[in-house]
Structure formats: structure tokens, C-alpha cells
Amino acid sequence: MRQIIAMGGGGFSMEPDNPLLDRYILKQANKPCPKICFIPTASGDADSYIGKFYDFFNQQNCVPSHLSLFKPPTRDLEQYVLDQDIIYVGGGNTKNLLVLWKEWGLDKMLRKAWEQGIVLAGLSAGSICWYEEGVTDSYGDTLEPLQALGFLKGSHCPHYDGEADRRPAYRRFITQGILQAGIAADDGAAIHYIGQDIKRIVSSRPAAKAYRVNTDGEEALAVEYLGSTKHKGE
Numbered sequence: 001m002r003q004i005i006a007m008g009g010g011g012f013s014m015e016p017d018n019p020l021l022d023r024y025i026l027k028q029a030n031k032p033c034p035k036i037c038f039i040p041t042a043s044g045d046a047d048s049y050i051g052k053f054y055d056f057f058n059q060q061n062c063v064p065s066h067l068s069l070f071k072p073p074t075r076d077l078e079q080y081v082l083d084q085d086i087i088y089v090g091g092g093n094t095k096n097l098l099v100l101w102k103e104w105g106l107d108k109m110l111r112k113a114w115e116q117g118i119v120l121a122g123l124s125a126g127s128i129c130w131y132e133e134g135v136t137d138s139y140g141d142t143l144e145p146l147q148a149l150g151f152l153k154g155s156h157c158p159h160y161d162g163e164a165d166r167r168p169a170y171r172r173f174i175t176q177g178i179l180q181a182g183i184a185a186d187d188g189a190a191i192h193y194i195g196q197d198i199k200r201i202v203s204s205r206p207a208a209k210a211y212r213v214n215t216d217g218e219e220a221l222a223v224e225y226l227g228s229t230k231h232k233g234e
Contacts, residue, residue: 003028003119004151004193006127008158008185010204012056013049013090014123019056020204020226021190025086025121026062028192034085038066041100042092042125045070049090069100081109086119089126094146095138097125107149114151124158127191131156133179135170143169145179153196155182160211162187174213181214189223202226 010021038053045068057064101107128134129148133155136146157170173179188205201210201223211218
């Protein structure tokens with residue numbers, strides 16, 4: 001079962017006191033103590049970011065590790081990746097992430113991991129990367145379109161409610177035909193795919209939403225708030 005969980009924002013780095021999305025990701029491995037590997041390439045392997053990952057996941061029932069392309073943990077990166085249950089990609093510069101992954105062949109390793117049923121997840125750059133296209137601030141102080149890995153069809157925009165320029169820029173790129181139609185996600189919203197299909201959309205914030213966006217406008221999609229009575233005790 002090929003799974004991707006694309007977060008518009010949230011998780012341990014943005015919501016350190018709100019574990020709902022990260023615990024949801026852990027559950028999708030369907031193992032009592034899953035191995036979860038953080039890939040912080042987009043941040044330049046920022047030590048503080050890696051530290052926050054371990055601060056959270058060391059307190060969960062899992063086996064956390066991280067994969068650095070600046071200090072690789074092993075010569076056999078493919079085996080390292082394929083030995084995981086969950087791959088969790090952090091935010092940062094999406095363009096640099098894609099360049100480094102392709103240079104190291106990590107893009108191909110991650111596709112193999114996805115096809116073998118390893119859960120792929122991430123936020124911001126770590127959500128854009130899975131789609132064919134996205135909106136990024138990787139090039140400087142303006143938002144621009146970007147070609148990504150194409151595991152998921154269409155385009156994607158994270159931080160839809162969290163950064164003022166995201167919504168108008170994404171809508172404009174789609175209306176002008178610069179980007180394909182796609183899915184936008186607010187901070188705190190996560191889109192869970194099985195193959196190319198959306199299984200469900202969940203959130204760590206009651207008001208967080210996701211949208212299907214095309215040349216005709218945007219359509220709000222059904223979102224399940226993980227903090228509701230329905231989900232407590234899961």
C-alpha cells in the first residue's frame with residue numbers, strides 16, 4: 001500500500017505542544033514500534049531542527065533516526081532508507097532538497113520505498129516534494145512555481161492560511177496555466193493519500209482546511225479534526 005501524508009504545516013517543529021499529526025503519522029505504519037527516519041535536507045541539516053525531531057519522537061513508541069546527506073550514516077543509503085517504516089521530510093528550501101536528492105539518487109530510493117509500502121510524510125518542502133509541481137519561496141523573497149518529484153499527480157501549496165501571499169500566488173499560477181490544478185493545505189492540515197487517491201484529510205487544529213484548487217476557484221474539502229471526541233482514545 002503506497003502511502004503519502006502531505007502536511008501544509010504543523011508537526012513537532014511548528015506545534016511542539018500539539019502531537020496530533022505526528023502521532024497520526026506513526027499509527028499509519030501499523031507497527032507497535034515503527035522505525036521513523038527524519039530527512040532534514042531542506043533545512044541544510046539544521047542541528048536545532050534535528051534536535052526537535054529527537055526531542056519529540058524519543059518520547060513516542062518508535063525508533064527515531066535521521067538521514068543526513070552532509071554526514072551520511074552509511075555508504076548504503078538505499079538499504080538504510082528501505083529499512084525504515086516511515087520517512088518524515090522536514091521543511092526548508094525545496095529547490096535545494098530536490099537538487100541534492102537527485103545528485104545522491106535519493107529520489108529513486110524514496111520512490112522504491114513508497115512502492116514497497118514505507119510511509120512517506122512531510123511538511124512544507126517535505127510535502128511539495130511528492131507532487132508534480134508546487135509553490136515555493138526557494139528562490140528568494142517571492143513565490144514561484146517549481147517542478148517536483150511527481151509521485152503524486154497535480155500541484156500543491158502548503159501554508160495556505162499561514163503565509164499571506166500563498167493563496168493569491170497559487171490561485172494566480174493555476175488561473176494563468178503556469179501550474180496544474182491541485183491541492184492546497186492550511187497549517188495543521190494533512191492530506192493522506194493511498195496511491196493517487198485521498199484517503200482522508202486530518203488536522204491538528206479545528207479550523208485547518210484543505211482545498212481542491214483549479215481554474216474555476218477553490219473547493220473546501222472535508223477535514224477530520226484529530227482532537228475531536230471521535231478521535232480521542234485512538
